[in-house]
Amino acid sequence: MKKHLLLLPLLAAAVSGCPSNSLKTANSSDSKPDLLHAALDTTVAPGDDFFSYANGTWIKNNPIPASESSMGIGKKVQEEVYARLRQTSIEAAKANAAAGSNQQKIGDFWAVGLDSVKADKLGATPIRAELDRIAAMKTVAEVPGVIAREIPLGVRALIGINVSQDDKNSEKMVLTLRQSGLGLPNRDYYFNTDSRTANIRAEYLKHVTNTFRLLGQNPATAQTNAAKVLALETSLAKSSRKLEALRDPYANYNKMSIAQLNKLTPGLDWKTWLTQMEFTGVDTVIVGQPEFYQNAAQLLRTTPLDDWKAYLTWQLTRTFAPTLSSEFVEENFRFYSSVLRGAKAIRPRWKRVLDMQEDALGDALGQLFVKEYFKPETKARYDTLVKNVVSSFAEHIQKVDWMSAPTKVVALEKLRKITPKVGYPSKWKDYSTLTIDRSSLAANVMRANQWQYRYELNKLGKPVDRTEWGMTPQTYNAYYNPSNNEIVLPAAAFAVPGLLDADADDALVYGYAGASTIGHELTHGFDDQGSQFDAKGNLHEWWSKEDRQRFNQRVAGIVKQFNGYTLLDSLHINGAATAGENIADLGGIVIGLDAFKKTKQYKEGKKINGLTPVQRYFLGYALGWQNHTRDESLANQLLTDVHSPAQYRVNGPMADVPAFYEAFGIKPGQKLYRPDSTRVIIW
Template identity: 70%
Template structure:
C-alpha cells in the first residue's frame, strides 16, 4: 500500500491508560509527589547534550533497561506493549471460557486463543494441517500447475513469486486498482543476495543451511534437501537481481506502470495472465499497475526455463516458511533460529501467548480494537487529541505561509492540500465485518490460513467499488501512525498518544507537544510534503502541482538532508542510506519545528517556569527524545540499515535537532561539540 509509516515506536498503551491518553491539555508537573520528574530521571548527565542528545536524554533509562534475551531490541514502547499484551490476554482468556455463541466476536477470539496456545495438539498434528497444500505442490506436472499453485499461495498469503495487492490508483485516487510488486524472496531484500561484506555473506550461508533444514523437516533426505536449498538460492538470487533497491522503490512515478491485462504478455511472453488472474479470483480485472516491470520480465523467463522440480522445491520452501510458526515445535524452533537469532540476534523465543496475540492482531485486529477502545479510549480523550491535531495543523499553515523559498502560487496550492488532509484520530467510525471468517479450535494453522484468505478476499472485493475513505489500515491498539497520500489523510491510532507510566495530571504540555505533537502528528502531516508525498495533490492523485522553480528549490533542500544522513556511520562501517530515509528524515525535522511553534502558543511556554530544573523548551525537546528511548542488537540494526526507510532511533533525535536553532539555544550548543553544524549546512525545509 502507498503508506508512509511513522514506525515511531513499537509500543501500544501504557498504564493508567484512560489517564495517560488524556495528556494534551494538562499543564501539571511531571512526576507525582515523592517521585522524580520523568524527564530528569532518564538523563545521563555525563553526556553533554551538544555532543549526543539522544544519550543525554535517554541514557539513564537505557542503562537500567537491558535488552531481554527474547527480544532483538528494547525500548520504552516494548515495556508499554507488555502492559497491552496483559490487557489483551485478559480479554482472550475471558472469551475462551465464555462458551460464546458460534460466529460471535467473542467466540472467534476465544477459539483463536485456545487453538494457538494448545501446543500439545499442534505438535501432535505435525504437518497434517499443511498436507493439502503440500499435495498440490507434489502434483505439479506442468507450468500451468506451477502457476495454479502460485495463485493458491496468493490467496493464502504466501510470498511466492507474485507481489499482488489492491490499493488506490496513484493517478486516480477514486478508483481501486490491482498492483503487481516485486516479491518472492526469503531474505529481507535484494541487497542480502549481493552485498559482499562479511556480515551479509555469512547470513547467505546460514540461509542456505536453514532452507535445507526446513526441507528435511518436510521429509526430504539430507542430500536432496541440500541440492534443493542451493537451487532455491539460485532462483531467488535471479529474482533479486531484477529487484529494485530500497531507495528506488520510493519514486512513485518510476514505480507506476499501468498496463492492460492483455498487454502483460509482452512482459512475460508465453505466460497467459487472464486464466492466472482468474485463479486468483481476479477474472474481471482488465488493467494492472506494475511497480517494477523488469522484475516480471525476469519472473516470466524463470517460469519457462526453470525445471519443475526446482519450482516445487521453491514453492514448498515458501509455503513452510510462511507458516512455520504455526506448525509443530521443530519447524517453529528452526524458523526462529534463523529469522530470530541469526538475523535479529534474539537469544530465545518470545512467550508463545504473545506470539499468538500477534497473529490474532494480524488476522482480525479490529475485533480486538472494538473491545479495546470501548474500555480504554473514551470519546473525551479522542476529542482532546483531535484538538492537539488542529493546533499542529494551524502551525503548519503558518510555516507554509512564511516560506521564503516557495512562490505564492505554489504556496496557495500547498495550503489547499494541507486544508484537505483528513485527520483520523483514535479509532474508526465503522468497523470491519468478520462474519464470513470461520474460527474454531480444531487447528491453529487452519485459523491463520482462513484469516489470510478472509483478508485476501476482503481486499479483492474492493475492486470495482467506490473507494472507502473511512477505512483504517491500522488498528486502534497499534502504536504507530501513517500518512496515506492517495487519501491525503493522517491516521493516528489511539495507542500512539500514550505516555507510558505517566498520568494525565502529571503530563505537562511540553512533553505532550514533543512526544505526540512532533514525532507523530507533525511528522505525519509533513509526510504529505516530503520528497515522495509532495508529488501527490490535494485529492490524492500523483500529479505535479509545483512550479519548476519551486520544485528545484525544494529538491536542493532534500539533497541537503540526504547528504547529512549519508554522513552518519552506524556499527563498524554501515552508513545510513540518506536517499532511502529522506522522507522520514524530512518528516522528523518538519514535525519538530512545526509542533514547537504550536507549543509556543501554550500557557506553559509563555510562563517559562521550570519543572524539574528544566525550561519549557528543554522539556519539549526531551519530550520528543522520550519517544525514541530505544536500543537494539547489532544484528537487527544491520538488517534495518539495509531494509528500513527509517533512520536508527539515535539519529532520529540527533540528526534533526542539529538543524534546529531553538535546540542550540535551549541547550547552549557551541561550535566544537559533535552536534554543532554551521548555519550554512543546517537544513531548513518546512
C-alpha cells in the same frame, strides 16, 4: 510512518485519564512522575549526543530482554496491552460464546494457539494438503495455478498482488503488481559481499536445508533443494529494485492493459491467471516494477519443475512455520529472529499467539480496546492538538522563502484538506464470514489470510471507502496516506508507559505527540514523495519547476547529512532511502515547537526539575525514540528500512534546529554542532 517496525498492539490507558495503578510510577500517588527528568544521563553533553543525554539512564535501566532484538518505549507499553489482551482472550476461551461471535473467534483462536501439545502432535499436517498439491505438479505449466492457490493463503510466492487506490486517480481501486517472492529481507542480502551479509546467506542456506529436513527429506535431498531455492531467489533478486528506487512514485507506476501485460511477459496468460486468483473482469493493472515481471515470466519458461517445487514448498513452509510444531517454530526463530535480528531466546508462546490474533482479528480486539482505554476526553485533547499543529504548519508554509506565492496557495489548500483520523475508526470490520475454530492454529491463520485477501479483492471496481483505517487503534504507529490525503493516528500512538494523560505536561505532549507523530505525519504530505500528490490524492505535479528545484536542493542537503552517519564500523545510513522520514522528523520538530509556543506552559516559562519548557519539549520528542537495538537488528534495519535508527532520528534533525542550539547552549566544537551554512532548513 512514524515508528520503526513497531506495528504492535499497545495500551492507550496511559493517556486515558482513567485510574490505572499498573501504569503509574511508585511515587505517583503523591506527586506527578517526571519521566523526562528520570531518563536523563547528565554525564553526556546534550551538544555531543542529545539522544543519549535524553534517554541514557532509561536505556541503562532497561536492558534488551533475551527474547527481543530491541528494547524501547513501545515494548514497555506493549507489555501492558499484552496483559490485558491475554486476560480478554482467556475469558473469551472460557465463555462458551455464541458461535460466530467475535468473542467465540477470539476465544477459539487463543485456545488452540496456546495448545502446544496439539501443535506438536500435528507436526506439518495442517499444511500437508498444500504440500501435496505442490508435489503433485507434473509440468511447469501448472506452476502459475499452484501459485494462484497459495497467494490467498498468505504465501508470498513469486508475485506481489494487491488492490489499492490508483495513484493517478484516487477515486478508483485498481489491481497492482509489485516485486515479491524473496525469503531474505530484500535484494541486497543476495549480493552484498561484506562478511556480515555473506554469513547471513550461508545461515539462510542452512536454515532452508534444515526446514526441508523437518519435512522429511533426507540430508542430501534437503541440501540440493535448498541450493535450488537460493538460486531461484537470487535470480528474482537480480531484477528487484533497491530500497531507494522503490520510493519514486512515477518510476513505480506503469499502467497496462492485460494485453500489454501479456506482451511484457511472454508465455503467461494473465486473464486465466488472475481468474485463478479470484480476480474477474480486470482490464488494466498497474505494474510497479516491469523488469521484475519480465524476469519472472522468463524463469517460468526456463526453470525446471523440480526447482519450482522446492521454491514453492519452501515459501509455503516458511510462511506457516510459526504456527506448526515446536521444531518448525524453533528453526524459524533461529534464523529470522536470532541470526537476522540477534534475539537470544524465543518469545513466550502466548505473546506470539497474541501477535497472530492481532493480525487475524485486529478490529475485534480494537473495539474492546478503545471502549476501556481511550476515553472521550482523551480523544478531545488530541483532536485539539492536531488542530494546533496544523495551524502551525500553515504559518510555516506562509513564511518559507523557497516556495513561490502561487505554490503556497495550493500547498495551503492541500494542508486544509488533509483529513485527520484520531484514536479509532468510525466503523469496524465485520468478521462474520471468517471461520475460527480449534482445529489448529495454522488453519485459523490460513483462513484469516484468505478472509483478508478477499476483503481487499472485494474493493476492486467499487467506490473508495475513505473512512477505512489501515491500522488498528491498539497499534503503536501512525501514517500519512497520500491517496486519501489523510493522517491516521491510532490511540496507542499517544501512549506513554508509566504516565497518565492528566500528569503529562504540554511540553512533553507537544514534543512526543505533536512533533514526532502529528507534525511528522503532516509533513509527509509535503516530503520528497508526498509532495508529488495533490490535495485530492492524485500523483500530479502541482509545484512550479523552480519550487521543485529549490526543494530538491534542500532534500539533497538532508540526504548528504544522513549519508555521513556511519554505524557498526562500516555500515552507514542510506540517505536517499530514508529522506522522506528524515524530512518529516525535522519538519515535525519545528512545526510542533511553534504550536507549543502558544501554550500557557511555554508563556509562563516555569522550570520543572530544572528544565525549561523548551528543553522539556525537545526531551519529549526524544522520548518517542527511547530505544536501543542489537547490532544484528540494526544492520538489518540499515538495509531494509526507510527509517533511520532511533539515535539519528533524534541527533540528526536536532543538529539542524536553531532553537535546539539556543535551548541547550550548543557551541562550536561539540559533536552535534553544524555551521549555519550546512544546516538543513525546509519548513
